[in-house]
Amino acid sequence: MLTTDDIIKDGHPTLRKVASEVKLPLSNEDKETLEKMMEYVQNSQDPEVSAKYKLRPGIGLAAPQINISKRMIAIHVHDEKGTLHSYSLVNPKIISHSVEKSYLTTGEGCLSVDENIEGFVPRYARITVKATSITGEELKLRLKGLVAVVFQHEIDHLNGIMFYDHINKQNPSTPPEDATPIER
Template identity: 50%
Template sequence: MLTMKDIVRDPDPILRNKAAEIKEIDQETVEQLKEMREYLVNSQNEETAEKYGLRPGVGLAAPQVGLDKRMLAIYIEGEDGEAEYDFMLINPKVKSHSVAETYLPSGEGCLSVDEDIPGLVHRHQRVKVTALDIAGKPIEIKAKGLLAVVLQHELDHLDGVMFYDRIDEEMPMEPKIGARPVE
Protein backbone atom coordinates (compact mmCIF):
# COMPACT_ATOMS: atom_id res chain seq x y z
CA MET A 1 0.00 0.00 0.00
CA LEU A 2 1.32 3.40 -0.98
CA THR A 3 1.46 6.08 1.71
CA MET A 4 2.73 9.67 1.84
CA LYS A 5 6.28 8.38 2.37
CA ASP A 6 6.09 6.96 -1.18
CA ILE A 7 5.12 10.29 -2.74
CA VAL A 8 8.09 12.07 -4.35
CA ARG A 9 8.29 15.68 -3.20
CA ASP A 10 9.22 18.80 -5.11
CA PRO A 11 12.04 19.66 -5.97
CA ASP A 12 13.05 16.02 -6.71
CA PRO A 13 14.47 15.99 -10.29
CA ILE A 14 12.21 13.09 -11.43
CA LEU A 15 9.28 15.52 -11.24
CA ARG A 16 10.94 17.63 -13.97
CA ASN A 17 11.68 14.78 -16.39
CA LYS A 18 9.56 13.70 -19.32
CA ALA A 19 8.37 10.19 -18.41
CA ALA A 20 9.22 7.28 -20.72
CA GLU A 21 6.56 5.74 -22.91
CA ILE A 22 5.52 2.25 -21.84
CA LYS A 23 6.48 -0.27 -24.55
CA GLU A 24 5.02 -3.37 -22.90
CA ILE A 25 2.27 -3.55 -20.31
CA ASP A 26 3.75 -6.17 -17.99
CA GLN A 27 2.38 -7.40 -14.67
CA GLU A 28 4.68 -5.09 -12.68
CA THR A 29 3.34 -2.02 -14.52
CA VAL A 30 -0.27 -3.12 -13.95
CA GLU A 31 0.40 -3.66 -10.22
CA GLN A 32 2.10 -0.26 -9.89
CA LEU A 33 -0.84 1.48 -11.56
CA LYS A 34 -3.34 -0.38 -9.36
CA GLU A 35 -1.37 0.73 -6.26
CA MET A 36 -1.50 4.35 -7.48
CA ARG A 37 -5.28 4.10 -7.87
CA GLU A 38 -5.58 2.43 -4.47
CA TYR A 39 -3.77 5.38 -2.86
CA LEU A 40 -6.38 7.74 -4.33
CA VAL A 41 -9.29 5.57 -3.14
CA ASN A 42 -7.77 5.28 0.36
CA SER A 43 -6.96 8.99 0.53
CA GLN A 44 -10.61 9.89 -0.08
CA ASN A 45 -11.81 7.59 2.70
CA GLU A 46 -11.71 9.72 5.88
CA GLU A 47 -11.05 6.81 8.23
CA THR A 48 -8.28 5.23 6.12
CA ALA A 49 -6.71 8.61 5.32
CA GLU A 50 -6.55 9.51 9.00
CA LYS A 51 -5.22 6.09 10.04
CA TYR A 52 -2.33 6.21 7.54
CA GLY A 53 -1.81 10.00 7.38
CA LEU A 54 -2.78 10.25 3.71
CA ARG A 55 -3.33 13.61 2.05
CA PRO A 56 -6.43 13.42 -0.13
CA GLY A 57 -5.81 13.27 -3.85
CA VAL A 58 -7.86 12.76 -7.01
CA GLY A 59 -5.00 12.09 -9.42
CA LEU A 60 -1.54 10.57 -9.32
CA ALA A 61 1.08 10.31 -12.07
CA ALA A 62 3.88 7.71 -12.09
CA PRO A 63 6.73 10.23 -11.59
CA GLN A 64 5.09 11.22 -8.29
CA VAL A 65 5.85 7.74 -6.96
CA GLY A 66 9.33 7.64 -8.48
CA LEU A 67 8.46 5.75 -11.66
CA ASP A 68 9.74 6.77 -15.10
CA LYS A 69 6.59 5.61 -16.88
CA ARG A 70 3.86 7.43 -18.82
CA MET A 71 0.90 6.34 -16.72
CA LEU A 72 -1.55 7.93 -14.33
CA ALA A 73 -4.52 7.16 -12.15
CA ILE A 74 -7.59 9.30 -11.49
CA TYR A 75 -10.25 8.54 -8.92
CA ILE A 76 -12.91 11.12 -8.08
CA GLU A 77 -15.81 10.28 -5.80
CA GLY A 78 -19.24 11.70 -6.47
CA GLU A 79 -21.68 13.10 -3.93
CA ASP A 80 -22.95 9.57 -3.19
CA GLY A 81 -19.50 8.25 -2.22
CA GLU A 82 -19.30 6.13 -5.37
CA ALA A 83 -16.67 6.63 -8.07
CA GLU A 84 -17.73 9.37 -10.47
CA TYR A 85 -14.49 9.02 -12.46
CA ASP A 86 -12.14 6.06 -12.21
CA PHE A 87 -9.28 5.73 -14.70
CA MET A 88 -5.94 3.97 -14.95
CA LEU A 89 -4.28 5.29 -18.11
CA ILE A 90 -1.16 4.11 -19.92
CA ASN A 91 0.59 6.35 -22.46
CA PRO A 92 -2.17 9.00 -22.37
CA LYS A 93 -2.09 11.73 -25.03
CA VAL A 94 -4.21 14.80 -25.65
CA LYS A 95 -5.98 14.26 -28.97
CA SER A 96 -7.79 17.62 -28.97
CA HIS A 97 -8.84 20.43 -26.66
CA SER A 98 -11.05 23.48 -26.56
CA VAL A 99 -9.76 26.99 -27.06
CA ALA A 100 -11.89 28.12 -24.10
CA GLU A 101 -10.16 27.99 -20.74
CA THR A 102 -11.21 27.19 -17.20
CA TYR A 103 -9.66 27.17 -13.73
CA LEU A 104 -10.38 26.03 -10.19
CA PRO A 105 -11.32 29.19 -8.22
CA SER A 106 -9.40 27.90 -5.18
CA GLY A 107 -6.31 27.10 -7.25
CA GLU A 108 -4.68 23.69 -7.56
CA GLY A 109 -2.77 21.58 -5.10
CA CYS A 110 -0.48 18.61 -5.55
CA LEU A 111 0.55 15.64 -3.43
CA SER A 112 4.17 16.33 -4.43
CA VAL A 113 4.04 19.97 -3.28
CA ASP A 114 3.88 20.42 0.48
CA GLU A 115 3.27 24.16 0.61
CA ASP A 116 0.12 25.96 -0.47
CA ILE A 117 0.88 27.94 -3.64
CA PRO A 118 -1.83 30.52 -4.33
CA GLY A 119 -2.75 31.31 -7.92
CA LEU A 120 -5.08 30.34 -10.72
CA VAL A 121 -3.98 27.60 -13.11
CA HIS A 122 -5.64 28.06 -16.48
CA ARG A 123 -6.54 24.84 -18.32
CA HIS A 124 -8.56 23.94 -21.40
CA GLN A 125 -12.29 23.69 -20.61
CA ARG A 126 -12.62 20.49 -22.62
CA VAL A 127 -10.05 17.90 -23.54
CA LYS A 128 -10.11 14.61 -25.46
CA VAL A 129 -7.51 12.10 -24.29
CA THR A 130 -6.54 8.76 -25.81
CA ALA A 131 -4.73 6.09 -23.83
CA LEU A 132 -4.50 2.37 -23.18
CA ASP A 133 -6.20 0.70 -20.22
CA ILE A 134 -4.40 -1.91 -18.10
CA ALA A 135 -5.46 -4.64 -20.54
CA GLY A 136 -3.82 -2.71 -23.41
CA LYS A 137 -7.14 -1.72 -24.99
CA PRO A 138 -7.40 1.77 -26.49
CA ILE A 139 -9.76 4.16 -24.73
CA GLU A 140 -10.83 7.71 -25.39
CA ILE A 141 -12.01 10.12 -22.71
CA LYS A 142 -13.95 13.28 -23.48
CA ALA A 143 -13.61 15.43 -20.38
CA LYS A 144 -14.86 18.79 -19.17
CA GLY A 145 -14.97 20.54 -15.82
CA LEU A 146 -13.07 19.01 -12.92
CA LEU A 147 -12.12 15.86 -14.83
CA ALA A 148 -10.55 17.95 -17.62
CA VAL A 149 -8.53 19.93 -15.05
CA VAL A 150 -7.33 16.79 -13.23
CA LEU A 151 -6.38 15.06 -16.50
CA GLN A 152 -4.34 18.08 -17.63
CA HIS A 153 -2.65 18.36 -14.20
CA GLU A 154 -1.59 14.69 -14.30
CA LEU A 155 -0.57 14.83 -17.99
CA ASP A 156 1.67 17.80 -17.10
CA HIS A 157 3.42 15.57 -14.54
CA LEU A 158 4.30 13.14 -17.33
CA ASP A 159 6.05 16.02 -19.13
CA GLY A 160 7.87 17.41 -16.09
CA VAL A 161 5.56 20.41 -15.67
CA MET A 162 4.34 21.46 -12.23
CA PHE A 163 0.99 23.23 -11.74
CA TYR A 164 2.66 26.36 -10.35
CA ASP A 165 4.61 26.76 -13.62
CA ARG A 166 1.26 27.79 -15.14
CA ILE A 167 0.45 30.53 -12.60
CA ASP A 168 0.84 34.09 -13.90
CA GLU A 169 3.48 35.64 -11.63
CA GLU A 170 2.29 39.20 -12.34
CA MET A 171 -1.39 38.53 -11.57
CA PRO A 172 -1.67 35.12 -9.89
CA MET A 173 -5.30 35.49 -8.78
CA GLU A 174 -6.59 37.20 -11.93
CA PRO A 175 -8.65 35.04 -14.33
CA LYS A 176 -7.69 35.36 -18.00
CA ILE A 177 -10.22 37.19 -20.15
CA GLY A 178 -12.91 34.72 -21.18
CA ALA A 179 -11.79 31.99 -18.77
CA ARG A 180 -14.61 30.53 -16.70
CA PRO A 181 -14.33 28.87 -13.30
CA VAL A 182 -15.02 25.11 -13.04
CA GLU A 183 -18.59 24.65 -11.85
Protein backbone atom coordinates in the same frame (compact mmCIF):
# COMPACT_ATOMS: atom_id res chain seq x y z
CA MET B 1 0.44 -0.18 -0.18
CA LEU B 2 1.68 3.30 -1.10
CA THR B 3 1.77 5.92 1.64
CA THR B 4 2.33 9.66 1.64
CA ASP B 5 6.03 8.89 2.30
CA ASP B 6 6.26 7.23 -1.15
CA ILE B 7 5.34 10.49 -2.90
CA ILE B 8 8.38 12.54 -3.86
CA LYS B 9 8.37 16.25 -3.16
CA ASP B 10 8.76 19.38 -5.27
CA GLY B 11 12.42 19.87 -6.16
CA HIS B 12 13.05 16.15 -6.80
CA PRO B 13 14.62 15.82 -10.29
CA THR B 14 12.17 13.08 -11.43
CA LEU B 15 9.31 15.60 -11.29
CA ARG B 16 10.99 17.67 -14.01
CA LYS B 17 11.76 14.79 -16.40
CA VAL B 18 9.68 13.79 -19.40
CA ALA B 19 8.46 10.29 -18.50
CA SER B 20 9.01 7.29 -20.80
CA GLU B 21 6.27 5.63 -22.83
CA VAL B 22 5.02 2.41 -21.27
CA LYS B 23 5.57 -0.73 -23.35
CA LEU B 24 2.45 -2.66 -24.28
CA PRO B 25 1.14 -5.14 -23.39
CA LEU B 26 1.60 -4.04 -19.79
CA SER B 27 4.10 -5.95 -17.70
CA ASN B 28 2.93 -7.33 -14.37
CA GLU B 29 5.19 -4.80 -12.66
CA ASP B 30 3.53 -1.87 -14.48
CA LYS B 31 0.04 -3.24 -13.70
CA GLU B 32 1.02 -3.55 -10.03
CA THR B 33 2.32 0.03 -9.98
CA LEU B 34 -0.93 1.31 -11.51
CA GLU B 35 -3.01 -0.71 -9.03
CA LYS B 36 -1.02 0.72 -6.11
CA MET B 37 -1.43 4.25 -7.48
CA MET B 38 -5.22 3.82 -7.75
CA GLU B 39 -5.37 2.21 -4.32
CA TYR B 40 -3.56 5.24 -2.85
CA VAL B 41 -5.96 7.74 -4.47
CA GLN B 42 -9.03 5.77 -3.38
CA ASN B 43 -7.73 5.17 0.17
CA SER B 44 -6.72 8.83 0.52
CA GLN B 45 -10.38 9.80 -0.05
CA ASP B 46 -11.67 7.42 2.64
CA PRO B 47 -11.60 9.36 5.94
CA GLU B 48 -11.00 6.25 8.10
CA VAL B 49 -8.24 4.71 5.95
CA SER B 50 -6.72 8.13 5.30
CA ALA B 51 -6.51 8.89 9.04
CA LYS B 52 -5.20 5.41 9.93
CA TYR B 53 -2.31 5.57 7.43
CA LYS B 54 -1.88 9.39 7.51
CA LEU B 55 -2.58 9.68 3.78
CA ARG B 56 -2.78 13.08 2.18
CA PRO B 57 -6.06 13.25 0.19
CA GLY B 58 -5.71 13.31 -3.59
CA ILE B 59 -7.85 12.83 -6.70
CA GLY B 60 -5.04 11.95 -9.10
CA LEU B 61 -1.52 10.56 -9.07
CA ALA B 62 1.11 10.26 -11.80
CA ALA B 63 3.90 7.66 -11.70
CA PRO B 64 6.67 10.31 -11.63
CA GLN B 65 5.26 11.41 -8.26
CA ILE B 66 6.28 8.03 -6.82
CA ASN B 67 9.69 8.33 -8.52
CA ILE B 68 8.78 6.09 -11.49
CA SER B 69 9.43 8.02 -14.69
CA LYS B 70 6.79 6.25 -16.80
CA ARG B 71 3.65 7.59 -18.49
CA MET B 72 1.07 6.21 -16.03
CA ILE B 73 -1.73 8.02 -14.18
CA ALA B 74 -4.49 7.10 -11.75
CA ILE B 75 -7.52 9.38 -11.42
CA HIS B 76 -10.46 8.89 -9.08
CA VAL B 77 -12.71 11.96 -8.96
CA HIS B 78 -16.39 12.90 -8.96
CA ASP B 79 -17.40 15.52 -11.52
CA GLU B 80 -19.67 18.48 -10.86
CA LYS B 81 -22.76 16.25 -11.24
CA GLY B 82 -21.43 13.64 -8.80
CA THR B 83 -20.50 11.07 -11.48
CA LEU B 84 -17.39 9.07 -10.59
CA HIS B 85 -14.52 9.07 -13.09
CA SER B 86 -12.01 6.39 -12.14
CA TYR B 87 -9.17 5.57 -14.52
CA SER B 88 -5.84 3.72 -14.37
CA LEU B 89 -4.16 4.65 -17.64
CA VAL B 90 -0.89 4.38 -19.51
CA ASN B 91 0.45 6.64 -22.23
CA PRO B 92 -2.37 9.21 -21.97
CA LYS B 93 -2.16 11.90 -24.62
CA ILE B 94 -4.30 14.98 -25.22
CA ILE B 95 -5.22 14.70 -28.91
CA SER B 96 -7.49 17.76 -29.08
CA HIS B 97 -8.66 20.60 -26.85
CA SER B 98 -11.02 23.55 -26.84
CA VAL B 99 -9.90 27.10 -27.42
CA GLU B 100 -12.00 28.00 -24.39
CA LYS B 101 -10.21 27.90 -21.04
CA SER B 102 -11.34 27.16 -17.50
CA TYR B 103 -9.80 27.23 -14.03
CA LEU B 104 -10.53 26.03 -10.51
CA THR B 105 -11.71 28.91 -8.31
CA THR B 106 -9.86 27.32 -5.37
CA GLY B 107 -6.61 27.01 -7.33
CA GLU B 108 -4.86 23.66 -7.68
CA GLY B 109 -2.96 21.56 -5.20
CA CYS B 110 -0.57 18.68 -5.65
CA LEU B 111 0.47 15.70 -3.55
CA SER B 112 4.11 16.55 -4.39
CA VAL B 113 3.78 20.18 -3.26
CA ASP B 114 3.43 20.65 0.49
CA GLU B 115 2.83 24.38 0.60
CA ASN B 116 -0.31 26.09 -0.61
CA ILE B 117 0.53 27.97 -3.82
CA GLU B 118 -1.88 30.81 -4.50
CA GLY B 119 -3.01 31.57 -8.02
CA PHE B 120 -5.30 30.44 -10.79
CA VAL B 121 -4.16 27.76 -13.22
CA PRO B 122 -5.57 28.23 -16.73
CA ARG B 123 -6.57 24.90 -18.34
CA TYR B 124 -8.46 23.89 -21.47
CA ALA B 125 -12.20 23.71 -20.78
CA ARG B 126 -12.59 20.52 -22.85
CA ILE B 127 -10.06 17.92 -23.94
CA THR B 128 -10.01 14.60 -25.76
CA VAL B 129 -7.54 12.06 -24.39
CA LYS B 130 -6.31 8.83 -25.96
CA ALA B 131 -4.86 6.26 -23.58
CA THR B 132 -4.60 2.57 -22.80
CA SER B 133 -6.41 1.18 -19.76
CA ILE B 134 -4.86 -1.19 -17.22
CA THR B 135 -6.66 -4.03 -19.05
CA GLY B 136 -5.05 -3.06 -22.37
CA GLU B 137 -8.13 -1.43 -23.86
CA GLU B 138 -7.60 1.59 -26.13
CA LEU B 139 -9.70 4.48 -24.83
CA LYS B 140 -10.73 7.83 -26.27
CA LEU B 141 -12.18 10.07 -23.54
CA ARG B 142 -13.96 13.38 -24.05
CA LEU B 143 -13.63 15.35 -20.83
CA LYS B 144 -14.72 18.71 -19.47
CA GLY B 145 -14.87 20.65 -16.23
CA LEU B 146 -13.08 19.35 -13.14
CA VAL B 147 -12.24 15.99 -14.74
CA ALA B 148 -10.52 17.73 -17.69
CA VAL B 149 -8.51 19.84 -15.21
CA VAL B 150 -7.39 16.75 -13.27
CA PHE B 151 -6.32 14.97 -16.47
CA GLN B 152 -4.33 18.02 -17.61
CA HIS B 153 -2.66 18.26 -14.19
CA GLU B 154 -1.62 14.59 -14.22
CA ILE B 155 -0.52 14.58 -17.87
CA ASP B 156 1.61 17.67 -17.10
CA HIS B 157 3.45 15.53 -14.50
CA LEU B 158 4.35 13.10 -17.30
CA ASN B 159 5.93 16.01 -19.18
CA GLY B 160 7.90 17.42 -16.23
CA ILE B 161 5.49 20.35 -15.76
CA MET B 162 4.18 21.46 -12.36
CA PHE B 163 0.78 23.17 -11.98
CA TYR B 164 2.32 26.40 -10.67
CA ASP B 165 4.29 26.76 -13.95
CA HIS B 166 0.96 27.87 -15.51
CA ILE B 167 0.15 30.55 -12.91
CA ASN B 168 0.50 34.16 -14.08
CA LYS B 169 3.57 35.32 -12.11
CA GLN B 170 2.63 39.04 -12.30
CA ASN B 171 -1.04 38.60 -11.32
CA PRO B 172 -1.55 35.17 -9.74
CA SER B 173 -4.95 36.06 -8.27
CA THR B 174 -6.38 37.56 -11.47
CA PRO B 175 -8.74 35.05 -13.11
CA PRO B 176 -7.50 33.97 -16.56
CA GLU B 177 -9.10 36.04 -19.33
CA ASP B 178 -12.20 34.59 -21.01
CA ALA B 179 -12.01 31.45 -18.85
CA THR B 180 -14.90 29.64 -17.17
CA PRO B 181 -14.59 29.30 -13.38
CA ILE B 182 -15.07 25.81 -11.94
CA GLU B 183 -16.24 25.67 -8.33
CA ARG B 184 -14.85 22.85 -6.24
